[in-house]
Amino acid sequence: xxxxxxxxxxxxxxxxxxxxxxxxxxxxxxxxxxxxxxxxxxxxxxxxxxxxxxxxxxxxxxxxxxxxxxxxxxxxxxxxxxxxxxxxxxxxxxxxxxxxxxxxxxxxxxxxxxxxxxxxxxxxxxxxxxxxxxxxxxxxxxxxxxxxxxxxxxxxxxxxxxxxxxxxxxxxxxxxxxxxxxxxxxxxxxxxxxxxxxxxxxxxxxxxxxxxxxxxxxxxxxxxxxxxxx
Amino acid sequence: xxxxxxxxxxxxxxxxxxxxxxxxxxxxxxxxxxxxxxxxxxxxxxxxxxxxxxxxxxxxxxxxxxxxxxxxxxxxxxxxxxxxxxxxxxxxxxxxxxxxxxxxxxxxxxxxxxxxxxxxxxxxxxxxxxxxxxxxxxxxxxxxxxxxxxxxxxxxxxxxxxxxxxxxxxxxxxxxxxxxxxxxxxxxxxxxxxxxxxxxxxxxxxxxxxxxxxxxx
Numbered sequence: 001x002x003x004x005x006x007x008x009x010x011x012x013x014x015x016x017x018x019x020x021x022x023x024x025x026x027x028x029x030x031x032x033x034x035x036x037x038x039x040x041x042x043x044x045x046x047x048x049x050x051x052x053x054x055x056x057x058x059x060x061x062x063x064x065x066x067x068x069x070x071x072x073x074x075x076x077x078x079x080x081x082x083x084x085x086x087x088x089x090x091x092x093x094x095x096x097x098x099x100x101x102x103x104x105x106x107x108x109x110x111x112x113x114x115x116x117x118x119x120x121x122x123x124x125x126x127x128x129x130x131x132x133x134x135x136x137x138x139x140x141x142x143x144x145x146x147x148x149x150x151x152x153x154x155x156x157x158x159x160x161x162x163x164x165x166x167x168x169x170x171x172x173x174x175x176x177x178x179x180x181x182x183x184x185x186x187x188x189x190x191x192x193x194x195x196x197x198x199x200x201x202x203x204x205x206x207x208x209x210x211x212x213x214x215x216x217x218x219x220x221x222x223x224x225x226x227x228x229x230x
Numbered sequence: 231x232x233x234x235x236x237x238x239x240x241x242x243x244x245x246x247x248x249x250x251x252x253x254x255x256x257x258x259x260x261x262x263x264x265x266x267x268x269x270x271x272x273x274x275x276x277x278x279x280x281x282x283x284x285x286x287x288x289x290x291x292x293x294x295x296x297x298x299x300x301x302x303x304x305x306x307x308x309x310x311x312x313x314x315x316x317x318x319x320x321x322x323x324x325x326x327x328x329x330x331x332x333x334x335x336x337x338x339x340x341x342x343x344x345x346x347x348x349x350x351x352x353x354x355x356x357x358x359x360x361x362x363x364x365x366x367x368x369x370x371x372x373x374x375x376x377x378x379x380x381x382x383x384x385x386x387x388x389x390x391x392x393x394x395x396x397x398x399x400x401x402x403x404x405x406x407x408x409x410x411x412x413x414x415x416x417x418x419x420x421x422x423x424x425x426x427x428x429x430x431x432x433x434x435x436x437x438x439x440x441x442x443x444x445x446x447x
Contacts (some may be wrong), residue, residue: 103363104327123371124328125366129397175317178319226299
């Protein structure tokens, strides 16, 4: 029997290795896998490369993970927030490496990894600081920049509903990076408030097919909280 | 620019932008000043608002107490969804932007050059933490990119320039600039002024602007 359901966050994250690249879903308040992030902190893996749109808010979640000093590098599009003081302090003191990526390039590099694409030409950032040193090409009269995929050992995703095959649905804008990160990682771990019997998710509405998901953990449902984010 | 210079307010600027957003257009309104444009779209006009975090058909802010923080815009503020709206993941959302599917995006800016170069993501200051988000994707991806900004910086310098001194967001991508003084179309034939705030004449506007203007009213 195929059963991707794990009994606990700690069981689902027991084998995370030092030096891993870890994708973490979420944008703003929506779709942050808070239990899995806390679980990763408890698990203790070090020397991590994190991939997320932002670089943590306040003192919880990703910010708490950064504060442990176990993140070597972060790949993101928008680290600066009104309450990104943990990242800001690490960055200003040279204790974390930042790879700043335009948001669409970040999404497409993740998607490319999941789709087996070796590299792609994108018009975004051509002629800007963020394309300096990168290969360019003019195609049909338009200039493009060559970008490479971002692969990960691990993706941590929050979804709304799952079955034991790992088929997923999401809730509104909490979907954000979930489906593409799920496809780009060797091991995708999902937290969901709702586990349902196989066959009860309408196949027409599955957003992430279970082939992209390796482990599912049920967590208590909680209302998404407002962030100290502007 | 003196304090006596007549100016459009931020709401008047937003209303001026909204006037040219027509029925059926799919529009992305950037964070800050452009967000105000949504308040000036007439209720009966069907305009579809896109937000890059993964929503089409965005409606106004919810009533106090009705916020759902799983339904937010790219500025991370709670929003609502209009009938016909949809949700999608980030790669699809940026495919809409980069694939030329949006009719218009309206962005803020530090500077815009005469050739349409845009600078709006980074001051380049040594101690600044850089952050770019979707600005570079929006600037070059939408069919039309308009900028809303004050005509002059706090130091009194024209924000319309021959060449941007701030780091660029995109090359030759801005087609229209709406400031608190005028509406200016950037074309191959020069910077065409199509509207000026009441009480200011073309010669005064030109004196406040660092690029040559053409009166196209």
